[in-house]
Amino acid sequence: MRIRSPFSVAFVAALLAGCSSGPDFESPAKPTSTAYTPEALALQTSAAGGPGGTAQAFVPARDIPGDWWTLFHSPQLDTLVKEALHANPDIDAAQAALRQARENFYAQQGSLFPTFSANGSGQQQLASPAAQGQTGAGVIYGVTSASLNVSFSPDVFGGVRRQVESKEALAEVQRFQLEATYLSLTSNVVVAAINLASLQAQIDATHDIIRILQNSLTVVRRQFDLGGASRADVLAQEATLTQTQATLPPLEKQFAQQRNQLMRLVGRPPDQDRGESFDLSKLTLPQELPVSLPSQLVEQRPDVRAAEAQLHSASADIGAAVANQMPQFTITGALGFTSAGISSLIVPGSGVWSIGLGIAQTLLDGARLDHQRKAAIAAYERAAAQYKGTVLSAFQDVANALRALQTDADALRTQVQAEQTAAASLRLSEQQYQLGAVNYLTLLNAQQTYQTAVINRLKAQATRYSDTAALFQALGGGWWNRGDVDPKSMGKPGYFALPPVQDIKLPRAGH
Incomplete structure (x- = not known):
């Protein structure tokens, strides 16, 4: 038989090949910006x-090592980061x-595949002649059947494929949220260690x-005893x-x-503190810092990649919603046997x-x-x-980190000079006070100035280290140079599977 109708030809072609509903997803255009700040x-x-x-140099387009925290050259820090990556429960939750999602x-x-199922039934029945107004002994008869059934819904308009596409994109969202968890964890461990060293x-x-101050108090008391100082x-x-x-006490x-927070990050309760300590003077400040181009940043930031995958999923949902408005096709089939008893189940003439x-x-x-289709479009627009908001936030993070590193260096230089001047003063x-050349107020001001200068210098040092870590975090942390995803988390597709034997629980006697 020849199919002459153009509609029939189109229908058969669509049935065999399928088509796609809704828009085909295209990745957002990369930003055209070439810098993160208005001024160079x-x-x-x-x-x-x-x-x-140490002076720090910015190296444009330089790649970021996956283990960027090792640039601080602290074996203790490396050990803690490694412990956190293996023991932090947030990592297990993300995996x-x-x-x-996979x-x-x-x-x-x-x-996308046909569903096959097997059915079987058997029935024995006693029929009484009295039901027909007759007399005599009842008749026992049975009906036994077995069949293999198949059901298939051809994805003519691509709705199922769009649903698969959406689920795959949602799995990508989780993939990059996992990377964001790794990035956040490693950065938090580094900053916590720096804060501990600073405190x-x-x-x-x-x-x-x-x-x-205690030595100065001894001097003042001696001066008071000699009449050279007042009780005031x-x-x-x-x-x-x-x-x-x-x-x-507030510092302690x-x-x-901060130590309790660090224990939480490495997956330990607070009472399992092993006495790890950090010394600011023994941390190495990385001298060469990468600065990725804005067009590269959208590929490196896990949160941006997750937002793009979420956009992809929303795009596919539009296609699924459109396909739901189209005709739905179902093909069914069954092959089996039926007879009056098990012994005569498979005999000539019993097939159906x-x-x-x-x-x-x-x-x-x-x-x-x-x-529902309009709601899917609104979800895509959202x-x-x-x-776009995630991309802008990513640019803001990098701009803030770059600006901070510039001003941190200037602030530390000023604080070092202030401390040196205060110490000399x-x-x-x-x-001069011991010689009686200046009054006590001059000494007291010098002590307070020195105290403030020392604390400010220490804070300025720690800020340079923590803002350096912030830059690595803002640039994505080099996750592409690591293997963070557990292969088991990716899974693999299956085609035929029964529940695991250990998951099948039969009722026990007496229950």
Whole structure:
């Protein structure tokens, strides 16, 4: 038989090959920006004396190592990051979320294949002649049947393929959220270690300042005993000492809380602290820092890639919604046997078969399907706006980090100079006070200035280290140079599977 109708030809072609509904996804255009700040930033920061004062150079388009934290050259830090990557429960949760998304994707793929099922039944029945108004013994007869059934819904308009595409994109969302979890964890561990080192240095510096104030109090008291100082001078020095001692408990509190946070990050309870300590002076400040181009940044940032995958999923959902408004086709078939008993199940003449084609088209549903399509379009527009916002936030993070590193270097240089000047002023004031050349107020001001300068210098040092870590985080952390995804989290498609034996629980006797 020849098919002459053009509609019939088109229908058969569509039935065999299928078509796609809705828009085909295209990745958003890459940004055309060539810089992160309106003005050109210097390619090198200023330098300062002492630890953390090294000048840092920005190297455009340089690749980021996957283990960027090793650039601080701290074996203890490397060990803690490695421990966190293996023991932090957030990583396990992210891996499980990826496994779930991948399995949902494979499950949706199963909708593209026919479904086969086997059915069997047997029945014995006693028929009484009395039901027909007759007399005599009852007749026992049975009906036994077995069949193999197949059902297939051809994806004529591509709705199922769009659903598969959406699920695959959602799996990509989880893939990049996993990378974001790794990036956030490694950055938080590094910053926590830097904060610990800073707080420990501030505590040590405060103890040193307390010793200086105690020595000065001894001198003032001696001067008072000799008549060279007033009682007010002694009380003022005691008050300064007490005020400085009062700054220790808040620092120790912050130190304890920061250590507890670090234990949480590495997957330990607080009582399993092993006494790891960090010294700012022993951390190496990376001298060469990468600066990716804006067009590269959208490929490197896990949050941007996740937002793009979410946009892809929303695009595919539009196609699925459009396909739902089209005719739905179903092909069914059955092949089996039926007879009056098991012994005569497979005998000549007992075979049965059937085949059918079903077509369903929604005619009136209160515009439900159309509103679902419009909702899918709105979801896509929302995802597109969120993607743009994520890209802008990524640019903002990099711009903030670059600006911070420039100003951090200048701030540290100024703080180092301020500390050196304050230290020299304090030494001179102490000598002159002992000789009676200056009054007590001059000495007290010199002590307070030195105390403030030391703490500010330590904070400025720590800020340079933490903002360096922030730049690596803002640029994506080099996840593409690591293998963060557990192969088990990717799974693999299957075609025939039964539940695991250990998951089948039979009822026990008496229950």
